[in-house]
Amino acid sequence: MPILSQDKFDQLKQKAGNLLNRTLDQHVNLAVTGLSRSGKTAFITSLVNQLLSEGGEKHLTFFNPVHQDRFIAAKRVTQKHMHVARFDYDGAMQALSQLPAVWPQATKGISELRLAIKYKPKDSLLKYTTELATLTLDITDYPGEWLLDLSMLNMTYEQWSEQMHTLLTREPRAELAKAWMEKISQLDPLKAADELEIAELAKAYTELLHTFRHQLGLSVIQPGRFILPGELAGAPILEFFPFTEINKLDGNAYQNADDTSVIGMLKARFLEYRERVVKQFYKKHFLKFDRQIVLADCLTPLNNGKTSFEDLKLAMSMIMQSYHYGQSSLFSRLFNPKIDKLMFAATKADHVTPEQHTNLVSLVNQLVHGTKQEISFNAIDIKSLAIASIKSTNYGNGTYQGQSIPVVRGLAQASGKLTTLFPGAVPAKLPKDNYWQSHPFNFVNFAPTQGVAEHEALPHLRMDQVLQFLLGDKMS
Template structure:
């Protein structure tokens, strides 16, 4: 550890301590919202905040009746972009509603709640203010956190083994062929290095397009202002023992360490390690549609991601020392409105089975966890039709691709999650009993009465689990 690391640590400690002292008078709850691509983070935050400001659709928020008012305030961190609530809400509520752009970088929003005390305290003190800081960040960035404890050689060996596995070999074929023609011990040639790195990034992109989730380094797929920098110009290599300074191996090893120093560690230090409550969004339905290997890849990715959390209860001392832990973790299977409500318990069961190992670790360390099926913005309505003389539960909505209104029965999820997880773990190429179909619905044209937020499914229950105890 260098002097700069020590100075950064001391500065962060002082900042956290000062914030902890201030939070004794006006508590601050930092809620992280993440999920892998297409999970619906932007819509989740937009609808959640809109429904906090207008709570007419939040009956399951136990403390909702004690919230006298909710209002937006400037975020406390001047170095972090503000979450564009107004722009995203305009996209969803305009004359031609459309889904807003997905999360590409970190952003933040502060919602302050004026809360009236409950119980016998209600007559002894006036309303108090609770600040809710919502931190939005791409789930792909979480895939990078395990890199902090690994060497370039260790990461390369695992990444190469994964790329050569049957589930990925076809996707990685082009990159692996270039790798075979390269000599990691040879002197670095920048043009060849850039070609190798681009081919590796193409493989990661092909994996994402195929519905895979465990794709690290995460910033390779959303480079931002680091596009073209040496810190993003490397790839896994076969080990070259005794490689000399100036070789391809040593150059990529140095760039791997730079990636950790420039990208991963600042994200962990400045944002991830300061979160109190965490929401993890999962598009389980899309993974089911993409097949068994997508489900298994999602399971592995979430297990790897959740190893990076520091779950457990916080105390006043942990806050003072800057040793924050994630007290509550909520796993949300999104797009529940694509199914009839009778299928929601099965969707939750599959989600819980996918996350079993990670949830057990978090529960053991003292954190509270829960899983729910939600829809941040309800895009369909339920309808029962008669099919071959029998009632059939359907959903009705407008297809995003064609703009056509359809009534469909999306199919029944299995009652036993093992019917999904077993073939996924065994590497089955296809589901034995047919594919799980997913339709992409357009957002509805919103018509809201005064005091009502956008229509949703279980956002009130989700918020109650996350912060209900802090509003008592």
């Protein structure tokens, strides 16, 4: 039997390692989701930064490959989908490293980024065939407003109109929507459609959605593409609106109305939007994910009051109803991918004092309680965590009425001044009606830490635990 040279043996070992690497599925598709202002851009920037800059400082001590000295390096590589925008990591880091530092601009569409992470395997079969292994990580960012549209897949135009009518006739939307709804009440749904009239009413409805989102800070914005249209800006498929008088319309007349009537055109465009925009979005992107993190900013809705917080609760419920979960195997990942790990992250944890973090996690769990129970039953690995993707404050103690109290210190976003305060106590459970009068909140938005160089690791809270949960098993 011929004796293999060392070079030949190493080549065969590498080939075997590559084959096993593919067999063991050394690839993770990670979806980063959440509503606007939940911190998706900051999260992805930090996650990439932590991996690229990991070295002797060991700033990811709860990430096993680092803790066990098995992490080698990570680098950005060419993404798979050339037609999808690249996540602007360089632009984000430039914003954070300039003086004065500013938060990076939020993404307005789908973006992707791919990393190759090299490490030493320890417990998996890979350790028998190769000294070094590579995990490919695809990160995808989606506008949260588009996520809410997934619930439309299970609705008819009538059902959607009724749901929007319910929202628009309740505060805080009701007063702002009153004038627009008055125009709809005067619209004859069975007359011949005037495209210019429908376009104007759709534009006014879109302006309402912008007001709800940016002025009131509400979370349920639907259709989401109306305020973040992407490549569909100006297309007739975005020129429809809920007919809020639909419960007054004769059922037979509605069913018999053709596409040239007002109601027929609205229904046709809704169905076209549902099929060509929402469903295609779901098929092209969502079915490929196997790991997911849902980011939630609970602090801003707490600041804004009861109605804003209730809207966040509804939005989280709508998002989670649309996901496809189930235990993952290599076969199912290739032919019917399913998410097998899910994290709920309460962001901006650095904006509250450390003893409040437990309550922040509890509050997130309360927001997703029903969904979490259901997917836990399907044996999905779930974790909730309070994080700060990019830590922008320091903790300390202050004095109030002669007593020492915990405080946060940072550069206030609005004033640009160094601010020290106790922002308030985060409730551990969903607040009752009487809670809002007796528990004022003052969760200030802080500017990012100043003076961080582009090549340095960004300060964070628990990003190492995030990485351990999402990637640790793949790098064992």
